[in-house]
Amino acid sequence: MGKTFDIGLERLTGAGVSGPVSGPDVSEGAGMEASATVGASIEEKNRTLKTAGCGTHGLEGETFYLETFGCQMNDHDSEKVAGVLLARGYRQVETPEAAKVILYNTCSIREKAAQKVFSRLGELRPVEEAERKWIEDNGAGLKRADREIGVPGVEDAEQWAGRVKTRRLQSAGKIIGVLGCVAQQEGEGIFERAPWVSLVCGSASYRKLPQLIAELEAGNRRVTGLDTDTDETFETEITRRDNPFRAYLTIIEGCDKACSYCVVPFTRGPERSRASASILEEVRQLAEAGYSEVQLLGQTVNSYADPTPISKGRKMRFSELLAAVAEVRGIRRVRFTTSHPRDFGKDIVEAIEAHPTICDHVHLPVQSGSTAVLRAMARTYTREEYLEKIALMKAAKRPISITTDMIVGFPGETERDFEETLSLLDEVQYDSVFAFKYSPRPNTPSLKMADAIPEEEKGRRLAILMDRQREIQRVRNERTVGETFEVLVDGKSRRENQWSGHTSSNRVVNFASPEQELLGDYVQVKVVSAMPNSLVGEMVGRVEFGNQ
Ligand code: SAM
Numbered sequence: 001m002g003k004t005f006d007i008g009l010e011r012l013t014g015a016g017v018s019g020p021v022s023g024p025d026v027s028e029g030a031g032m033e034a035s036a037t038v039g040a041s042i043e044e045k046n047r048t049l050k051t052a053g054c055g056t057h058g059l060e061g062e063t064f065y066l067e068t069f070g071c072q073m074n075d076h077d078s079e080k081v082a083g084v085l086l087a088r089g090y091r092q093v094e095t096p097e098a099a100k101v102i103l104y105n106t107c108s109i110r111e112k113a114a115q116k117v118f119s120r121l122g123e124l125r126p127v128e129e130a131e132r133k134w135i136e137d138n139g140a141g142l143k144r145a146d147r148e149i150g151v152p153g154v155e156d157a158e159q160w161a162g163r164v165k166t167r168r169l170q171s172a173g174k175i176i177g178v179l180g181c182v183a184q185q186e187g188e189g190i191f192e193r194a195p196w197v198s199l200v201c202g203s204a205s206y207r208k209l210p211q212l213i214a215e216l217e218a219g220n221r222r223v224t225g226l227d228t229d230t231d232e233t234f235e236t237e238i239t240r241r242d243n244p245f246r247a248y249l250t251i252i253e254g255c256d257k258a259c260s261y262c263v264v265p266f267t268r269g270p271e272r273s274r275a276s277a278s279i280l281e282e283v284r285q286l287a288e289a290g291y292s293e294v295q296l297l298g299q300t301v302n303s304y305a306d307p308t309p310i311s312k313g314r315k316m317r318f319s320e321l322l323a324a325v326a327e328v329r330g331i332r333r334v335r336f337t338t339s340h341p342r343d344f345g346k347d348i349v350e351a352i353e354a355h356p357t358i359c360d361h362v363h364l365p366v367q368s369g370s371t372a373v374l375r376a377m378a379r380t381y382t383r384e385e386y387l388e389k390i391a392l393m394k395a396a397k398r399p400i401s402i403t404t405d406m407i408v409g410f411p412g413e414t415e416r417d418f419e420e421t422l423s424l425l426d427e428v429q430y431d432s433v434f435a436f437k438y439s440p441r442p443n444t445p446s447l448k449m450a451d452a453i454p455e456e457e458k459g460r461r462l463a464i465l466m467d468r469q470r471e472i473q474r475v476r477n478e479r480t481v482g483e484t485f486e487v488l489v490d491g492k493s494r495r496e497n498q499w500s501g502h503t504s505s506n507r508v509v510n511f512a513s514p515e516q517e518l519l520g521d522y523v524q525v526k527v528v529s530a531m532p533n534s535l536v537g538e539m540v541g542r543v544e545f546g547n548q
Pocket residue numbers: 071109110261262263264299300338339340365366367405406407436437438439440441
């Protein structure tokens with residue numbers, strides 16, 4: 001199994017397989033995806049993508065650096081952006097210093113994430129600009145000015161000057177681009193804040209990227225792709241996939257839900273679904289290339305609406321698409337995220353019941369346990385309606401692991417509302433929770449809402465929520481001791497004989513085995529001990545699949 005898998009991956013992704021076993025912890029926003037990191041060196045990816053036969057269009061030797069912030073959808077967008085550039089003959093490099101084109105694929109879901117991007121841009125300020133400011137501000141003053149753009153960790157002017165020399169000297173003459181949500185949100189304002197940026201492109205305009213880069217190559221100083229009124233999805237001929245074990249596939253872009261705190265409808269545009277026939281064709285290619293696990297992505301993945309009829313005017317519902325993906329030969333695991341409670345119905349649970357290849361895990365963000373807060377958030381369901389969806393899953397023929405997102409400190413959230421959120425944790429018994437302090441975002445209705453909660457109070461509520469959930473996870477995970485799970489091995493520790501992987505329910509399992517090569521294999525692991533965010537086990541066998 002391992003061998004065939006590697007050969008397939010070379011064809012499609014160029015990724016090799018090695019990575020440490022991670023030590024997951026519970027922290028803000030943590031919990032569900034505390035996975036081991038995997039992946040090949042960038043040189044290996046470049047090399048194998050070339051062997052995949054991408055055209056070079058005479059740009060052999062040009063280099064790009066791409067850094068990604070944010071969610072899985074951003075990670076996957078970056079895979080597609082990398083595919084587009086590699087297909088044009090660019091080569092990916094590991095540092096901004098070594099690159100001709102420097103790209104940041106950004107996230108603006110919370111303020112902290114957006115700030116990070118401006119910190120990065122600050123590091124790239126060109127040397128002439130930096131020197132002008134140096135003279136203007138005379139050392140210590142400069143420190144202050146520099147903080148405006150957010151250069152992190154600058155202790156004193158001397159240290160700052162050292163960084164100017166090493167990094168900024170090299171940034172002159174490069175193409176610097178901001179992609180994704182911050183690009184869409186700040187638009188041309190980025191050119192004012194960081195005049196050394198020459199490309200600003202939101203995710204709804206990624207199809208235009210090759211054209212925008214060509215315009216810069218032809219001598220244009222600044223280019224933008226900021227339309228959101230598109231009905232297109234970002235499909236590329238080749239996607240350079242970074243995760244050799246789990247292939248991500250966006251099936252629906254954008255969001256129409258308009259939750260009052262959320263920037264996504266502004267930054268990613270309206271909902272656009274990809275044709276089911278095209279999705280299924282890509283899944284078949286992925287299976288042929290050696291992938292056995294696919295994850296269907298969308299901000300509201302279960303709001304999928306097939307744009308083209310498959311036969312006699314019939315379009316696929318999301319649950320039908322799930323089933324069709326699950327039936328593709330070679331596919332052993334199908335995941336999907338994120339589901340919106342409003343569009344979550346019995347048909348999805350039935351699809352999970354009917355197809356063992358659809359993973360027994362549903363991520364169903366609730367955001368709050370209080371109906372009053374849910375109403376203020378414009379989430380379109382009450383606590384009771386949400387609990388009805390949970391009941392559907394709890395009644396399923398096989399256990400389904402349930403995870404969620406929660407926001408604490410939404411404007412007007414009373415102590416009583418917060419207590420209701422805590423009681424929801426107790427009632428649902430989630431396997432993992434991503435919890436966030438409410439972060440006011442530009443353009444969102446909640447920005448103007450009264451009764452803002454002080455940061456300190458948000459922090460207090462977050463800590464209480466996380467403590468409560470950690471205890472729930474500890475108890476739930478402890479119940480698995482003695483059970484045996486099927487695990488897809490996706491990480492190898494530097495420590496001898498230590499491996500890690502994920503169960504169908506997306507639990508992280510660290511386990512011991514003296515085997516030499518297990519990456520990409522499915523094995524049986526018996527749990528011997530448990531922590532709140534991961535299980536520890538020992539391998540008790542391999543999983544053999546007959547011809548599907
Ligand atoms: N579409 C998904 C849904 O409806 O649940 C969520 C997508 S969003 C990228 C991921 C999570 O970020 C949300 O579920 C929410 O918990 C959190 N989030 C979004 N906006 C936020 C804000 N302004 N402050 C704090 N957390 C926020």
